[in-house]
Amino acid sequence: MIREMILQTYTPAPIEGTFVGKHIVTVDQFAHKDLEILFHATMSLRKRVREHDRGLTELCAGRVMASLFFEASTRTDLSFQAAMRRLGGDVIGASNGVQFSSVYKGENLADTVRAAGCYADVIVMRHPQQGASFEAAYYLDKLNKRIDNPTVLISGGDGIGEHPTQALLDMFTIFDRKKKFDDLTITLVGDLRNGRTVHSLAKLIARYGVTNTRLAFVAPDSLRMPENICEIINTSGVETYETDNLMDVLDSSDVIYWTRIQEERFENPADYDAIKDRFIMTPELLKQAKADAILMHPLPRKHEMGTQSDHDVLDEDPRAVYFEQMENGMFVRMALLAKVLRGVYV
Numbered sequence: 009m010i011r012e013m014i015l016q017t018y019t020p021a022p023i024e025g026t027f028v029g030k031h032i033v034t035v036d037q038f039a040h041k042d043l044e045i046l047f048h049a050t051m052s053l054r055k056r057v058r059e060h061d062r063g064l065t066e067l068c069a070g071r072v073m074a075s076l077f078f079e080a081s082t083r084t085d086l087s088f089q090a091a092m093r094r095l096g097g098d099v100i101g102a103s104n105g106v107q108f109s110s111v112y113k114g115e116n117l118a119d120t121v122r123a124a125g126c127y128a129d130v131i132v133m134r135h136p137q138q139g140a141s142f143e144a145a146y147y148l149d150k151l152n153k154r155i156d157n158p159t160v161l162i163s164g165g166d167g168i169g170e171h172p173t174q175a176l177l178d179m180f181t182i183f184d185r186k187k188k189f190d191d192l193t194i195t196l197v198g199d200l201r202n203g204r205t206v207h208s209l210a211k212l213i214a215r216y217g218v219t220n221t222r223l224a225f226v227a228p229d230s231l232r233m234p235e236n237i238c239e240i241i242n243t244s245g246v247e248t249y250e251t252d253n254l255m256d257v258l259d260s261s262d263v264i265y266w267t268r269i270q271e272e273r274f275e276n277p278a279d280y281d282a283i284k285d286r287f288i289m290t291p292e293l294l295k296q297a298k299a300d301a302i303l304m305h306p307l308p309r310k311h312e313m314g315t316q317s318d319h320d321v322l323d324e325d326p327r328a329v330y331f332e333q334m335e336n337g338m339f340v341r342m343a344l345l346a347k348v349l350r351g352v353y354v
């Protein structure tokens with residue numbers, strides 16, 4: 009398979025302080041300094057949006073973002089679109105969704121992406137297959153050599169692989185609330201096997217470089233964090249703790265990152281049914297967490313946060329930060345778009 013070959017051999021450019029023109033497909037491209045630059049820009053943009061700064065629309069005026077979502081999305085899609093518009097840019101997409109583009113006629117990913125690349129300055133793509141964003145970046149590199157206006161690819165989620173921009177907004181939210189990354193217990197709960205957000209977040213925390221922060225992975229045996237990611241984290245020196253018992257870590261966690269069991273990734277519905285009720289966050293359970301803990305969730309949520317009445321109670325808890333996490337997503341994506349398109353200081 010060409011995609012597997014590309015996934016194994018294609019190395020996207022590390023950021024190394026310069027975002028302009030770089031595809032964003034994995035958190036492996038980021039180092040401590042890059043996150044500092046991005047978060048600084050995010051803070052500045054958030055302040056400017058809140059102050060209704062009209063100068064913002066200068067930042068990406070005349071630039072076009074193509075939205076290519078081969079898989080369902082609410083937050084990632086809408087926040088990228090909103091981010092681009094708030095920066096003065098425009099957004100294009102196949103009129104009736106990508107399934108009614110020439111994909112419907114059987115066009116492959118490499119050609120679909122290059123079509124968008126001919127018209128847009130940046131493509132935001134989500135795809136159900138791991139490695140698809142690497143493949144898209146690889147073919148865009150080829151196209152970019154032949155056209156005057158190079159196009160950048162940003163992954164909005166790559167199967168069960170990675171979701172790099174979600175990790176960026178998750179890290180930003182942790183920092184925004186905790187004002188530090190050191191001396192924390194960060195607990196990731198749920199489907200750690202299929203959840204791309206937790207893969208990217210765990211790796212990004214390790215890449216940032218933290219002192220005395222430990223990562224706790226809470227999952228049923230069949231949904232444990234993949235071995236290769238555990239290895240990367242352990243090699244980085246960050247302490248990890250794996251358990252299937254939330255009670256081992258709930259009352260010592262500073263960050264509780266709750267996730268959905270990824271139903272769509274299960275081949276056998278019986279396997280999903282057997283596991284789906286394993287971890288349910290409820291107001292009762294949250295009582296046992298630290299008073300200054302934060303409860304995060306990339307959303308969407310289903311029954312892993314109980315019933316809608318449970319949601320309503322949890323949402324009122326000052327420790328629940330998933331709405332601001334969601335809002336931060338737009339600010340982080342604004343910073344990223346401004347940086348990859350213009351490299352501007354914001």
Ligand code: NCD
Pocket residue numbers: 083084165171174204205267268306307308
């Ligand atoms: C996540 C995703 O798509 O991976 N959603 C998101 O982008 N906020 C999480 C999920 O679907 O469970």
